[in-house]
Amino acid sequence: MAARIYQNPRNAMQSGRALSDRWMLQFEPSEARKPDPLTGWAGSGDTQRQVELAFDSCDAAKAYADKHAIDYVIIPTPEKKLKLQAYADNFR
Incomplete structure (x- = not known):
């Protein structure tokens, strides 16, 4: 059983930083999804795909995984790049 540990990213529609400091542990899929012949919806028998665990720190997530x-695999948090521009830059 393998898992990914990553920091919860901010939503594109979100300007605040609520819940962006949480670390998530998400299990890797163990089997591929396949379309259901009757409905055409994609699905699999893998129930671990539905499980996401939230932790307050990366160390807490690592301790849980070790226990x-x-x-x-820890996915590092990308750097935050600020694009500073003035409203007047839209008219240049």
Whole structure:
């Protein structure tokens, strides 16, 4: 069983920083999704795909994974790039 540990990203529609400091542990899919012949919806028998665990820090997520013998990969948080511009720049 493998998992990803990453910091919860901010929503594109969100200007605040609420819940962006949480770390998530999400299990890697163990089987591919396949279309249902009757409805055409994609699905699989993998129930671990539905599980997401939230932690207050990266160390807490790592400790949980180590305690339960879960292999994990830590995805680093990308740098925050600010694009500073004035309203007047739209008219140049």
